[in-house]
Amino acid sequence: MNPPENLAERFEEHRPRLKAVAYRMLGSLTEAEDAVQEAWLRLSGSDGRRIDNLGGWLTTVVGRVCLDLLRTRKRRGEEPLEDRLPDPVIGREDRADPEHQALVADSVGLALLVVLDSLNPAERLAFVLHDMFGLSFEEIAPIVDRTPQAARKLASRARLRVRGATPPPDPDRSGQRRVVDAFLAAARGGDFDGLVALLDPEVTLRADGGALTGGLRTIRGAAAVAGQLDTFRRMATAAATHPALVNGAAGLVNTMDGRPFSVMGFTVSGGRIAAIDILSDPARLAGLDLASVEG
CATH class of the missing domain: 3.10.450.50 (Nuclear Transport Factor 2; Chain: A,)
Structure with missing residues (x-):
């Protein structure tokens, strides 16, 4: 359980992961930060004591916010990410930066983000939340308003598009x-x-x-x-x-x-x-x- 007085502290513990989810979904650092802030506003306006799994709840909220943003892009005919490069995450080679590491874990390079933007919003969300962050299809299904089986198919289609589109970088x-x-x-x-x-x-x-x-x-x-x-x-x-x-x-x-x-x-x-x-x-x-x- 999460008593109201420590919600802000608990939220900050989850912030790096939430921003990493939003960055993979949106390819924009500014929009990712906005999505995380929206999650905080929704949390602060809710009864935190009723939330048993705060991390899962916040990830779901961020996923929904990002899905809405992606759909809005499509409706407005905004410039898709494949017509521009995503925001790069810059860091120093000689200094470990936890936020940088969280944002680009799992070899999330610029090339992969471009490929992700070729997916439709529901496919992108299913792939990102399941393949990159380990959410179950039962958790993903209500976000995309589909059955778990349909959510699984979304992720599978996305996986086929992503696989082989970008070569894995050398680990050294x-x-x-x-x-x-x-x-x-x-x-x-x-x-x-x-x-x-x-x-x-x-x-x-x-x-x-x-x-x-x-x-x-x-x-x-x-x-x-x-x-x-x-x-x-x-x-x-x-x-x-x-x-x-x-x-x-x-x-x-x-x-x-x-x-x-x-x-x-x-x-x-x-x-x-x-x-x-x-x-x-x-x-x-x-x-x-x-x-x-x-x-």
């Missing part, structure tokens, strides 16, 4: 960093052959410069991605590069004249770069907390 982060450093060296040196050698043949490059550059641009295949060498070289030589964790993997934060210029996330799989995600939208970069990795 130091190995990831060596590959990213080699990429940076090849870019600075204009080494086309060296760059191709680092790329998986099926590599995908996604670059989001915002509205001024036409939004998200996607390039596939090692030769085509290496063909962007001049752009990589200009980026590597004109900007100051800072190693960082981007969604839990080795990445780069690039600054110019002290201001963020781009964030680069890499998926290194099998010792080669399988995906590169570049966010260079000035408006969205301005909303990220990058001070810790620039110092």
Whole structure:
């Protein structure tokens, strides 16, 4: 049982998990925080003494809030996540950050979030809550207004879409960093052959410069991605590069004249770069907390 006087304290214990659920559902750090805050408002307006499983209750509430937000996006015809990169989660490589770890546990990279947004809202919720957070289909069913069997089918369809869409990253982060450093060296040196050698043949490059550059641009295949060498070289030589964790993997934060210029996330799989995600939208970069990795 949860007496009213300690509800705020108990809620804060669950906040990292709740934000992780919302981030996987929405791909937006701001919207994820809003969803968690809405859960708190609903909890503070309820009789907490009647809630036996506070964690489960809060997860269900956050799931419902996120489902409503996703459905609202669809109804309004808002820009889907596959037309822009999700918000990256930035951290330092030399400092453990519990919130960062909670947000990007289970290798939730930018590439996976893009795939998740290709699912319909009910499929996404069933997959995220069951496969990533271990909720039963009996718990998920009332959230999506389906039977447990139907909820199971939603998750199964989502799983088929997700499986194989993004390669699993190599678990050795130091190995990831060596590959990213080699990429940076090849870019600075204009080494086309060296760059191709680092790329998986099926590599995908996604670059989001915002509205001024036409939004998200996607390039596939090692030769085509290496063909962007001049752009990589200009980026590597004109900007100051800072190693960082981007969604839990080795990445780069690039600054110019002290201001963020781009964030680069890499998926290194099998010792080669399988995906590169570049966010260079000035408006969205301005909303990220990058001070810790620039110092």
